Amino acid sequence: xxxxxxxxxxxxxxxxxxxxxxxxxxxxxxxxxxxxxxxxxxxxxxxxxxxxxxxxxxxxxxxxxxxxxxxxxxxxxxxxxxxxxxxxxxxxxxxxxxxxxxxxxxxxxxxxxxxxxxxxxxxxxxxxxxxxxxxxxxxxxxxxxxxxxxxxxxxxxxxxxxxxxxxxxxxxxxxxxxxxxxxxxxxxxxxxxxxxxxxxxxxxxxxxxxxxxxxxxxxxxxxxxxxxxxxxxxxxxxxxxxxxxxxxxxxxxxxxxxxxxxxxxxxxxxxxxxxxxxxxxxxxxxxxxxxxxxxxxxxxxxxxxxxxxxxxxxxxxxxxxxxxxxxxxxxxxxxxxxxxxxxxxxxxxxxxxxxxxxxxxxxxxxxxxxxxxxxxxxxxxxxxxxxxxxxxxxxxxxxxxxxxxxxxxxxxxxxxxxxxxxxxxxxxxxxxxxxxxxxxxxxxxxxxxxxxxxxxxxxxxxxxxxxxxxxxxxxxxxxxxxxxxxxxxxxxxxxxxxxxxxxxxxxxxxxxxxxxxxxxxxxxxxxxxxxxxxxxxxxxxxxxxxxxxxxxxxxxxxxxxxxxx
Numbered sequence: 001x002x003x004x005x006x007x008x009x010x011x012x013x014x015x016x017x018x019x020x021x022x023x024x025x026x027x028x029x030x031x032x033x034x035x036x037x038x039x040x041x042x043x044x045x046x047x048x049x050x051x052x053x054x055x056x057x058x059x060x061x062x063x064x065x066x067x068x069x070x071x072x073x074x075x076x077x078x079x080x081x082x083x084x085x086x087x088x089x090x091x092x093x094x095x096x097x098x099x100x101x102x103x104x105x106x107x108x109x110x111x112x113x114x115x116x117x118x119x120x121x122x123x124x125x126x127x128x129x130x131x132x133x134x135x136x137x138x139x140x141x142x143x144x145x146x147x148x149x150x151x152x153x154x155x156x157x158x159x160x161x162x163x164x165x166x167x168x169x170x171x172x173x174x175x176x177x178x179x180x181x182x183x184x185x186x187x188x189x190x191x192x193x194x195x196x197x198x199x200x201x202x203x204x205x206x207x208x209x210x211x212x213x214x215x216x217x218x219x220x221x222x223x224x225x226x227x228x229x230x231x232x233x234x235x236x237x238x239x240x241x242x243x244x245x246x247x248x249x250x251x252x253x254x255x256x257x258x259x260x261x262x263x264x265x266x267x268x269x270x271x272x273x274x275x276x277x278x279x280x281x282x283x284x285x286x287x288x289x290x291x292x293x294x295x296x297x298x299x300x301x302x303x304x305x306x307x308x309x310x311x312x313x314x315x316x317x318x319x320x321x322x323x324x325x326x327x328x329x330x331x332x333x334x335x336x337x338x339x340x341x342x343x344x345x346x347x348x349x350x351x352x353x354x355x356x357x358x359x360x361x362x363x364x365x366x367x368x369x370x371x372x373x374x375x376x377x378x379x380x381x382x383x384x385x386x387x388x389x390x391x392x393x394x395x396x397x398x399x400x401x402x403x404x405x406x407x408x409x410x411x412x413x414x415x416x417x418x419x420x421x422x423x424x425x426x427x428x429x430x431x432x433x434x435x436x437x438x439x440x441x442x443x444x445x446x447x448x449x450x451x452x453x454x455x456x457x458x459x460x461x462x463x464x465x466x467x468x469x470x471x472x473x474x475x476x477x478x479x480x481x482x483x484x485x486x487x488x489x490x491x492x493x494x495x496x497x498x499x500x501x502x503x504x505x506x507x508x509x510x511x512x513x514x515x516x517x518x519x520x521x522x523x524x525x526x527x528x529x530x531x532x533x534x535x536x537x538x539x540x541x542x543x544x545x546x547x548x549x550x551x552x553x554x555x556x557x558x559x560x561x562x563x564x565x
Contacts, residue, residue: 033171045166046083049118049173053337053353055238056261056308059245060111062352063306067111070097071104078112082119087155087162090148095480095508098142102130105147117231117246120169120213121162125150133454133477143477152209165215172218177239185326186242186341187262187292187318190269193236197229198275198286226272230256233271241339245308249301257299260292263324263343265312268295292316325372329365330379332357342372355380358435359387359401386439392446404434412444414512421445421481422509429481429509449505449514451478462518474501481508490520497522 037045051057061067061075073096081091093101105128113124131144155162176196180189197217204223210216214235216228224232230246237244243261251257257270270290293315301307323344329351331337338351348369354362360382369378389397389407392414399406407423407430414420422429425440454475456464476484488502499520506513 030171030175033174034167037167037170042163043083045170046119048170049166050079050083051116051118051235051238052079054241056243056245057115057238058352059243059308060114060306063308064107064111066107068100068104070100071108071111074101074105074108075112078109079116082122087121087159088151090146092144092146094144098130098145102128102142102145105145109147109149114246117214118169118173118235120165120210120215120231121152121155123150123152123209123213133475152213154208154210165219168219169215173235173239176236180236180240185318185324186240187316189240190237190242190244190260190262191288191291193233193240194269194271194274194288194291195286197232197271201229201275203229203272203275227256229271229275230258233258233269245306247299247301247305249299249305251299255299257290259308259311261308262292262312262316263321263341264346264349265310266308267292267312267316268299269293270299325375327369327372327376327378329355330377331355332360332380332382334379342369344373345371348372348376348378356435356437357382358403358437359385361385361438385436387436388441390441390443392444394443401436404430404436405432407442408432412446412512414446417448417514418446419449419482419505419507419514420510420512421447421507424509431509447479447482449478449482449516451476451482451503451505451516453477453518453520456520459521462516463521464518465521465523467523476503478505482506483508485513 040048061072067075074093078091085091091105093105106126109126110124113119113122127148127150129146129148130142132140132142134140155165176193180192183189183192201217201224204211204225206223207225208223210222210228211225212227213222214228214231216222216224217232222228227248234244234246237258237260245259246256247259248254248256251270251273255272257268257272259266260269261267268290269292273290274287276285276287292312294312321343324341325344327340327342327348328336329338329340332355337355340349342348350365350369356362357380361384363381363383366379366381367376369376387401389399389410391397392412397410401407412420422431422445423442424430424445425442429445430442452458453464454477456466458464474487474489476487478484483506484503485506486502486504488504490499490501492499499522501518501520502515503518504513504515
């Protein structure tokens with residue numbers, strides 16, 4: 001489908017000189033966005049790129065039957081991993097049901113990448129690994145799992161290039177979204193994105209690694225192929241809150257296209273096939289044969305892909321679809337966080353994620369949105385949550401709850417030799433970032449620290465034995481939620497078989513710490529020390545005996561020589 005770029009350029013230049021041209025200026029200029037990016041951190045930029053709770057950005061999260069609750073837990077931390085870590089680092093998980101996580105980590109990651117092609121440097125490939133401990137019976141327990149995402153080859157060791165492309169991506173996408181706001185309806189915005197991609201790209205027969213990423217169709221020099229067109233279209237539509245997903249399969253060859261949800265039905269769209277195979281005489285010519293259409297027999301979806309439902313049975317036609325209305329749903333901050341276009345007389349979709357307000361529970365929406373006959377503004381109704389906080393002994397603590405910090409900052413008197421783990425409602429622990437959105441009973445969790453030292457036997461409370469003491473082999477195992485913060489190791493020498501070591505434990509969910517003193521007896525050193533002590537006591541006899549043996553050997557040698565003569 002490669003265009004004749006030279007012919008297009010010549011015609012375009014002629015049109016400029018013949019008729020002149022106008023450029024549509026975005027309300028947010030490139031220089032303004034670039035100025036903001038100059039003062040932004042990497043994390044700020046990733047957050048700015050993230051399409052959250054819009055369009056179909058949780059399609060695989062919600063519809064992949066292979067992704068279970070453990071996989072969804074991993075999926076939910078992947079954005080923070082991408083945001084807070086160097087792009088070539090690995091995700092490492094050491095807490096939680098690691099056996100379950102190990103079977104789900106790859107599924108969760110691939111679903112996340114399918115839902116979020118805006119992180120264009122992630123190819124979707126990955127490597128996973130795990131570590132385990134083994135007891136004396138040979139039973140293995142997983143102690144750590146990790147996932148290393150595969151990054152586009154162009155960015156491996158090329159951080160400056162990636163940072164520059166992230167800036168260019170943000171500038172291009174935000175300017176296009178701003179321009180799309182000139183249109184009222186979703187099908188108009190989707191058509192604008194479709195047309196921009198066709199007019200500003202040339203399908204490439206040269207395929208590089210970035211040819212398959214969204215950046216390939218959003219900036220000028222990365223030789224885009226079908227996957228770049230489809231990912232870029234998906235990103236732009238979802239940014240504009242138009243549910244759009246990526247599909248891959250066969251269409252004469254390996255191919256990628258999209259499904260777009262308009263007025264409750266999913267329409268097939270293939271931007272690449274609407275990019276003319278040969279250059280038309282008019283450079284502004286755009287085809288719409290495959291825009292908001294129904295899928296043809298040539299496009300065959302891969303088995304691991306998920307087909308959206310319900311699929312449209314006829315192509316979209318704004319002239320015959322009838323009246324339709326815009327339904328806006330607001331969150332607790334009076335911001336529109338979900339919009340839906342509805343045909344007259346139909347029911348509106350309800351947002352999948354209900355709005356949240358700290359200290360309150362969501363009760364209902366302020367009005368019904370069935371049998372829609374007009375544009376509507378829907379707002380949430382909240383009721384103050386019943387929050388019961390208890391102390392160490394079960395006593396109720398009276399408080400006027402404003403935020404979770406009111407609970408987190410409460411002083412807790414912890415019994416001797418116990419560790420305050422954190423505040424919990426029995427199903428989860430609370431941190432300073434938590435919010436309360438339902439009736440709840442929260443109590444402090446206090447535990448006596450139970451731990452083992454790998455390779456050592458505990459013969460008494462905090463008394464361990466080991467054949468030979470080696471400082472390099474100390475590995476302490478604790479239960480979930482507890483961490484080892486520091487180990488004060490003793491100095492090892494050849495004349496001591498008993499050592500004291502201090503271990504400081506802390507909690508994942510609080511700043512509380514406790515220090516335990518343990519005694520370690522090196523039983524192998526005991527045997528060595530007995531030998532050394534016996535030598536100390538009997539060294540005169542030993543020296544005399546050794547000297548006598550040496551003298552006897554000398555005399556014997558002299559006697560033999562004389563006899564030989």
